[in-house]
Amino acid sequence: MEKEKLLVIIGPTAVGKTRLSVELAHRFNGEIISGDSMQIYKGLDIGTAKITSEEMMGIPHHLIDIKNPGESFNAAEFQSLASSLIADIAGRGKLPIIAGGTGLYIQSVLYGYQFPETPSDEKYRCSLEQKAEKEGPEAVYELLKEIDPASAGRIPYQNTRRIIRALEIYHCTGKTMSEQMEDQPRELKYDASIIGLDMDRDMLYQRINDRVDMMMDLGLLDEVSALYQADLRDCQSIQAIGYKELYAYLDGKSSFEDAVESLKQNSRRYAKRQLTWFRNKLDVTWFEMGTPVSFEKKVEEISAFIAGKLKIKANR
Structure with missing residues:
Protein backbone atom coordinates (compact mmCIF):
# COMPACT_ATOMS: atom_id res chain seq x y z
CA MET A 1 0.00 0.00 0.00
CA PHE A 115 0.95 3.74 23.46
CA PRO A 116 -0.31 0.94 25.70
CA GLU A 117 -2.18 1.84 28.87
CA THR A 118 0.42 2.40 31.58
CA PRO A 119 -0.58 1.45 35.12
CA SER A 120 -0.49 4.09 37.84
CA ASP A 121 0.20 4.11 41.56
CA GLU A 122 -1.57 7.00 43.27
CA LYS A 123 0.15 6.43 46.62
CA TYR A 124 3.60 6.49 45.03
CA ARG A 125 2.71 9.54 42.93
CA CYS A 126 1.48 11.43 46.01
CA SER A 127 4.71 10.64 47.85
CA LEU A 128 6.71 12.17 44.99
CA GLU A 129 4.46 15.22 44.90
CA GLN A 130 5.01 15.72 48.62
CA LYS A 131 8.77 15.34 48.17
CA ALA A 132 8.77 17.97 45.41
CA GLU A 133 6.68 20.29 47.57
CA LYS A 134 8.97 19.97 50.59
CA GLU A 135 12.39 19.73 48.91
CA GLY A 136 11.79 21.48 45.61
CA PRO A 137 11.50 20.15 42.03
CA GLU A 138 15.23 19.41 41.93
CA ALA A 139 14.73 16.58 44.43
CA VAL A 140 12.52 14.46 42.15
CA TYR A 141 14.55 15.51 39.11
CA GLU A 142 17.66 14.00 40.71
CA LEU A 143 15.76 10.73 41.17
CA LEU A 144 14.92 10.69 37.47
CA LYS A 145 18.54 11.44 36.52
CA GLU A 146 19.61 8.32 38.40
CA ILE A 147 16.95 6.08 36.87
CA ASP A 148 16.50 7.47 33.37
CA PRO A 149 19.15 10.05 32.43
CA ALA A 150 17.91 10.19 28.82
CA SER A 151 14.44 11.35 29.90
CA ALA A 152 15.97 13.68 32.48
CA GLY A 153 17.95 15.32 29.68
CA ARG A 154 14.73 15.87 27.74
CA ILE A 155 12.39 17.07 30.51
CA PRO A 156 13.01 20.48 32.15
CA TYR A 157 13.69 20.07 35.86
CA GLN A 158 10.88 22.54 36.66
CA ASN A 159 8.27 20.33 34.95
CA THR A 160 7.47 18.34 38.06
CA ARG A 161 4.37 16.77 36.58
CA ARG A 162 6.24 15.09 33.71
CA ILE A 163 9.16 14.09 35.92
CA ILE A 164 6.86 12.38 38.40
CA ARG A 165 5.01 10.62 35.60
CA ALA A 166 8.31 9.27 34.24
CA LEU A 167 9.22 7.99 37.70
CA GLU A 168 5.77 6.47 38.13
CA ILE A 169 6.05 4.62 34.81
CA TYR A 170 9.34 3.07 35.91
CA HIS A 171 7.93 2.24 39.35
CA CYS A 172 4.92 0.45 37.84
CA THR A 173 6.51 -1.28 34.85
CA GLY A 174 10.19 -1.70 35.67
CA LYS A 175 11.04 -0.04 32.35
CA THR A 176 12.04 3.57 31.86
CA MET A 177 10.29 5.85 29.40
CA SER A 178 13.46 5.81 27.29
CA GLU A 179 13.46 2.02 27.16
CA GLN A 180 9.81 2.00 26.14
CA MET A 181 10.60 4.45 23.34
CA GLU A 182 13.35 2.13 22.12
CA ASP A 183 10.74 -0.61 21.66
Whole structure:
Protein backbone atom coordinates (compact mmCIF):
# COMPACT_ATOMS: atom_id res chain seq x y z
CA MET A 1 0.00 0.00 0.00
CA GLU A 2 1.39 3.41 -1.01
CA LYS A 3 2.32 5.62 1.91
CA GLU A 4 0.64 8.99 2.32
CA LYS A 5 2.83 12.00 1.65
CA LEU A 6 3.62 14.22 4.61
CA LEU A 7 5.64 17.39 5.05
CA VAL A 8 7.10 18.07 8.50
CA ILE A 9 8.64 21.40 9.49
CA ILE A 10 10.57 21.38 12.75
CA GLY A 11 13.10 23.54 14.54
CA PRO A 12 13.65 25.54 17.71
CA THR A 13 11.27 28.16 19.03
CA ALA A 14 11.37 31.54 17.22
CA VAL A 15 13.23 30.21 14.17
CA GLY A 16 10.38 30.97 11.73
CA LYS A 17 8.41 27.72 11.35
CA THR A 18 4.99 29.40 11.32
CA ARG A 19 5.70 31.83 8.49
CA LEU A 20 7.38 29.19 6.36
CA SER A 21 4.63 26.62 6.89
CA VAL A 22 1.96 29.01 5.62
CA GLU A 23 4.03 29.88 2.55
CA LEU A 24 4.65 26.21 1.76
CA ALA A 25 0.99 25.34 2.32
CA HIS A 26 0.08 27.87 -0.38
CA ARG A 27 2.68 26.45 -2.76
CA PHE A 28 1.78 22.78 -2.24
CA ASN A 29 -1.99 23.00 -1.62
CA GLY A 30 -1.54 21.99 2.00
CA GLU A 31 -3.25 22.13 5.37
CA ILE A 32 -1.31 22.61 8.59
CA ILE A 33 -1.41 20.46 11.71
CA SER A 34 0.12 22.18 14.72
CA GLY A 35 2.91 20.11 16.28
CA ASP A 36 3.03 22.26 19.42
CA SER A 37 1.95 20.67 22.70
CA MET A 38 0.73 23.96 24.19
CA GLN A 39 -1.08 25.62 21.29
CA ILE A 40 -3.85 23.08 21.79
CA TYR A 41 -5.01 25.12 24.81
CA LYS A 42 -7.63 27.85 24.55
CA GLY A 43 -6.55 31.10 26.15
CA LEU A 44 -2.83 30.40 25.87
CA ASP A 45 -2.33 32.64 22.86
CA ILE A 46 0.42 35.17 23.43
CA GLY A 47 2.72 32.93 25.48
CA THR A 48 2.64 30.10 22.93
CA ALA A 49 3.09 32.45 19.94
CA LYS A 50 -0.12 31.02 18.55
CA ILE A 51 -0.77 31.89 14.92
CA THR A 52 -3.49 34.51 14.38
CA SER A 53 -6.31 34.21 11.88
CA GLU A 54 -4.65 36.93 9.79
CA GLU A 55 -1.33 35.09 9.76
CA MET A 56 -3.07 31.90 8.58
CA MET A 57 -3.81 33.67 5.28
CA GLY A 58 -6.71 31.34 4.56
CA ILE A 59 -4.78 28.11 5.19
CA PRO A 60 -6.72 25.63 7.36
CA HIS A 61 -4.97 24.91 10.67
CA HIS A 62 -5.67 21.95 12.94
CA LEU A 63 -5.05 20.96 16.58
CA ILE A 64 -5.15 24.54 17.83
CA ASP A 65 -7.56 25.59 20.62
CA ILE A 66 -8.99 22.10 21.12
CA LYS A 67 -8.56 21.86 24.90
CA ASN A 68 -9.46 23.96 27.93
CA PRO A 69 -6.46 25.01 30.06
CA GLY A 70 -7.39 22.65 32.90
CA GLU A 71 -7.44 19.54 30.70
CA SER A 72 -4.56 17.15 30.14
CA PHE A 73 -3.11 16.11 26.80
CA ASN A 74 -0.36 13.68 25.84
CA ALA A 75 1.61 12.21 22.95
CA ALA A 76 -0.77 9.29 22.55
CA GLU A 77 -3.76 11.58 22.07
CA PHE A 78 -1.81 13.80 19.69
CA GLN A 79 -0.68 10.78 17.68
CA SER A 80 -4.24 9.53 17.31
CA LEU A 81 -5.70 12.92 16.31
CA ALA A 82 -2.85 13.85 13.97
CA SER A 83 -2.89 10.47 12.20
CA SER A 84 -6.61 10.83 11.52
CA LEU A 85 -6.10 14.35 10.21
CA ILE A 86 -3.30 13.25 7.88
CA ALA A 87 -5.54 10.58 6.40
CA ASP A 88 -8.39 13.08 5.98
CA ILE A 89 -6.25 15.82 4.41
CA ALA A 90 -4.47 13.42 2.06
CA GLY A 91 -7.80 11.83 1.17
CA ARG A 92 -9.01 15.20 -0.07
CA GLY A 93 -6.02 15.53 -2.38
CA LYS A 94 -4.13 17.99 -0.21
CA LEU A 95 -0.69 17.84 1.42
CA PRO A 96 -0.69 17.38 5.22
CA ILE A 97 1.92 19.60 6.87
CA ILE A 98 2.96 19.21 10.50
CA ALA A 99 4.68 22.33 11.82
CA GLY A 100 5.94 22.61 15.37
CA GLY A 101 8.60 21.93 17.90
CA THR A 102 7.33 19.21 20.25
CA GLY A 103 9.70 16.39 19.36
CA LEU A 104 8.05 13.35 20.92
CA TYR A 105 4.62 14.30 19.55
CA ILE A 106 5.94 14.57 16.00
CA GLN A 107 8.09 11.46 16.29
CA SER A 108 5.11 9.43 17.54
CA VAL A 109 3.17 10.33 14.39
CA LEU A 110 6.01 9.72 11.96
CA TYR A 111 6.68 6.22 13.27
CA GLY A 112 3.16 5.25 14.28
CA TYR A 113 4.02 4.70 17.93
CA GLN A 114 1.83 2.44 20.00
CA PHE A 115 0.95 3.74 23.46
CA PRO A 116 -0.31 0.94 25.70
CA GLU A 117 -2.18 1.84 28.87
CA THR A 118 0.42 2.40 31.58
CA PRO A 119 -0.58 1.45 35.12
CA SER A 120 -0.49 4.09 37.84
CA ASP A 121 0.20 4.11 41.56
CA GLU A 122 -1.57 7.00 43.27
CA LYS A 123 0.15 6.43 46.62
CA TYR A 124 3.60 6.49 45.03
CA ARG A 125 2.71 9.54 42.93
CA CYS A 126 1.48 11.43 46.01
CA SER A 127 4.71 10.64 47.85
CA LEU A 128 6.71 12.17 44.99
CA GLU A 129 4.46 15.22 44.90
CA GLN A 130 5.01 15.72 48.62
CA LYS A 131 8.77 15.34 48.17
CA ALA A 132 8.77 17.97 45.41
CA GLU A 133 6.68 20.29 47.57
CA LYS A 134 8.97 19.97 50.59
CA GLU A 135 12.39 19.73 48.91
CA GLY A 136 11.79 21.48 45.61
CA PRO A 137 11.50 20.15 42.03
CA GLU A 138 15.23 19.41 41.93
CA ALA A 139 14.73 16.58 44.43
CA VAL A 140 12.52 14.46 42.15
CA TYR A 141 14.55 15.51 39.11
CA GLU A 142 17.66 14.00 40.71
CA LEU A 143 15.76 10.73 41.17
CA LEU A 144 14.92 10.69 37.47
CA LYS A 145 18.54 11.44 36.52
CA GLU A 146 19.61 8.32 38.40
CA ILE A 147 16.95 6.08 36.87
CA ASP A 148 16.50 7.47 33.37
CA PRO A 149 19.15 10.05 32.43
CA ALA A 150 17.91 10.19 28.82
CA SER A 151 14.44 11.35 29.90
CA ALA A 152 15.97 13.68 32.48
CA GLY A 153 17.95 15.32 29.68
CA ARG A 154 14.73 15.87 27.74
CA ILE A 155 12.39 17.07 30.51
CA PRO A 156 13.01 20.48 32.15
CA TYR A 157 13.69 20.07 35.86
CA GLN A 158 10.88 22.54 36.66
CA ASN A 159 8.27 20.33 34.95
CA THR A 160 7.47 18.34 38.06
CA ARG A 161 4.37 16.77 36.58
CA ARG A 162 6.24 15.09 33.71
CA ILE A 163 9.16 14.09 35.92
CA ILE A 164 6.86 12.38 38.40
CA ARG A 165 5.01 10.62 35.60
CA ALA A 166 8.31 9.27 34.24
CA LEU A 167 9.22 7.99 37.70
CA GLU A 168 5.77 6.47 38.13
CA ILE A 169 6.05 4.62 34.81
CA TYR A 170 9.34 3.07 35.91
CA HIS A 171 7.93 2.24 39.35
CA CYS A 172 4.92 0.45 37.84
CA THR A 173 6.51 -1.28 34.85
CA GLY A 174 10.19 -1.70 35.67
CA LYS A 175 11.04 -0.04 32.35
CA THR A 176 12.04 3.57 31.86
CA MET A 177 10.29 5.85 29.40
CA SER A 178 13.46 5.81 27.29
CA GLU A 179 13.46 2.02 27.16
CA GLN A 180 9.81 2.00 26.14
CA MET A 181 10.60 4.45 23.34
CA GLU A 182 13.35 2.13 22.12
CA ASP A 183 10.74 -0.61 21.66
CA GLN A 184 8.72 1.55 19.26
CA PRO A 185 8.67 1.09 15.44
CA ARG A 186 11.71 2.43 13.57
CA GLU A 187 10.26 2.66 10.05
CA LEU A 188 8.59 5.83 8.86
CA LYS A 189 4.85 5.39 8.51
CA TYR A 190 4.64 8.07 5.79
CA ASP A 191 6.39 9.19 2.62
CA ALA A 192 7.74 12.11 4.58
CA SER A 193 9.95 15.09 3.92
CA ILE A 194 11.29 16.37 7.25
CA ILE A 195 12.53 19.95 7.02
CA GLY A 196 14.55 21.41 9.88
CA LEU A 197 15.09 25.14 10.35
CA ASP A 198 18.19 26.35 12.17
CA MET A 199 19.86 29.68 12.71
CA ASP A 200 23.09 31.17 14.00
CA ARG A 201 22.90 30.68 17.77
CA ASP A 202 23.45 34.32 18.74
CA MET A 203 20.86 35.42 16.21
CA LEU A 204 18.35 32.83 17.44
CA TYR A 205 18.83 33.78 21.08
CA GLN A 206 18.37 37.45 20.22
CA ARG A 207 15.15 36.60 18.37
CA ILE A 208 13.95 34.69 21.42
CA ASN A 209 14.72 37.63 23.72
CA ASP A 210 12.99 40.04 21.35
CA ARG A 211 9.98 37.73 21.09
CA VAL A 212 9.61 37.65 24.88
CA ASP A 213 9.75 41.46 25.00
CA MET A 214 7.09 41.59 22.29
CA MET A 215 4.91 39.10 24.21
CA MET A 216 5.08 41.29 27.29
CA ASP A 217 4.11 44.33 25.19
CA LEU A 218 1.17 42.38 23.73
CA GLY A 219 -0.19 41.62 27.20
CA LEU A 220 1.25 38.28 28.29
CA LEU A 221 1.03 39.26 31.95
CA ASP A 222 -2.71 39.91 31.57
CA GLU A 223 -3.14 36.55 29.81
CA VAL A 224 -1.33 34.73 32.61
CA SER A 225 -3.15 36.71 35.31
CA ALA A 226 -6.51 35.56 33.89
CA LEU A 227 -5.43 31.92 34.29
CA TYR A 228 -4.04 32.67 37.75
CA GLN A 229 -7.29 34.31 38.87
CA ALA A 230 -9.23 31.31 37.53
CA ASP A 231 -7.23 29.27 40.09
CA LEU A 232 -5.63 27.10 37.43
CA ARG A 233 -2.58 25.67 39.10
CA ASP A 234 -1.80 21.95 39.12
CA CYS A 235 -2.36 21.39 35.42
CA GLN A 236 -0.31 20.75 32.32
CA SER A 237 -0.93 24.08 30.61
CA ILE A 238 0.62 26.11 33.39
CA GLN A 239 3.88 24.19 32.97
CA ALA A 240 4.37 25.97 29.64
CA ILE A 241 7.28 28.38 29.38
CA GLY A 242 5.93 31.88 29.82
CA TYR A 243 3.27 30.85 32.29
CA LYS A 244 5.15 29.14 35.13
CA GLU A 245 7.65 32.03 35.30
CA LEU A 246 4.94 34.67 35.60
CA TYR A 247 3.07 32.50 38.11
CA ALA A 248 6.18 32.77 40.29
CA TYR A 249 5.90 36.57 40.03
CA LEU A 250 2.19 36.52 40.83
CA ASP A 251 2.89 34.24 43.80
CA GLY A 252 5.36 36.80 45.12
CA LYS A 253 8.29 34.39 44.73
CA SER A 254 10.04 36.46 42.08
CA SER A 255 10.34 40.05 40.99
CA PHE A 256 8.79 41.00 37.66
CA GLU A 257 12.22 41.65 36.16
CA ASP A 258 13.54 38.29 37.33
CA ALA A 259 10.45 36.49 36.01
CA VAL A 260 10.91 37.99 32.53
CA GLU A 261 14.63 37.17 32.54
CA SER A 262 13.82 33.61 33.64
CA LEU A 263 11.31 33.36 30.79
CA LYS A 264 13.99 34.37 28.30
CA GLN A 265 16.55 31.99 29.77
CA ASN A 266 14.15 29.03 29.84
CA SER A 267 13.12 29.76 26.25
CA ARG A 268 16.76 29.73 25.13
CA ARG A 269 17.39 26.47 26.99
CA TYR A 270 14.27 24.97 25.44
CA ALA A 271 15.51 25.90 21.96
CA LYS A 272 18.78 24.11 22.68
CA ARG A 273 16.94 20.99 23.89
CA GLN A 274 14.73 21.02 20.80
CA LEU A 275 17.73 21.07 18.48
CA THR A 276 19.42 18.25 20.38
CA TRP A 277 16.27 16.12 20.20
CA PHE A 278 15.69 16.63 16.48
CA ARG A 279 19.33 16.00 15.57
CA ASN A 280 19.43 12.78 17.59
CA LYS A 281 15.99 11.33 16.85
CA LEU A 282 14.99 12.22 13.29
CA ASP A 283 16.44 12.13 9.78
CA VAL A 284 16.18 15.83 9.07
CA THR A 285 17.31 17.97 6.14
CA TRP A 286 18.41 21.25 7.69
CA PHE A 287 18.12 24.73 6.23
CA GLU A 288 19.82 27.79 7.67
CA MET A 289 17.47 30.72 8.26
CA GLY A 290 18.36 34.33 8.89
CA THR A 291 21.21 34.31 6.37
CA PRO A 292 21.84 37.19 3.93
CA VAL A 293 19.72 35.21 1.44
CA SER A 294 16.20 36.66 1.37
CA PHE A 295 13.25 34.75 2.81
CA GLU A 296 11.77 34.47 -0.68
CA LYS A 297 14.92 32.80 -2.04
CA LYS A 298 15.04 30.49 0.96
CA VAL A 299 11.43 29.46 0.27
CA GLU A 300 12.38 28.72 -3.35
CA GLU A 301 15.28 26.55 -2.18
CA ILE A 302 13.16 24.62 0.31
CA SER A 303 10.28 24.26 -2.13
CA ALA A 304 12.59 22.76 -4.76
CA PHE A 305 13.87 20.24 -2.23
CA ILE A 306 10.35 19.23 -1.15
CA ALA A 307 9.15 18.89 -4.73
CA GLY A 308 12.01 16.53 -5.47
CA LYS A 309 11.72 14.55 -2.25
CA LEU A 310 7.95 14.04 -2.38
CA LYS A 311 7.72 14.10 -6.20
CA ILE A 312 5.07 16.79 -6.24
CA LYS A 313 4.75 20.09 -8.06
CA ALA A 314 4.64 23.49 -6.40
CA ASN A 315 2.20 26.22 -7.34
CA ARG A 316 3.82 29.45 -8.41
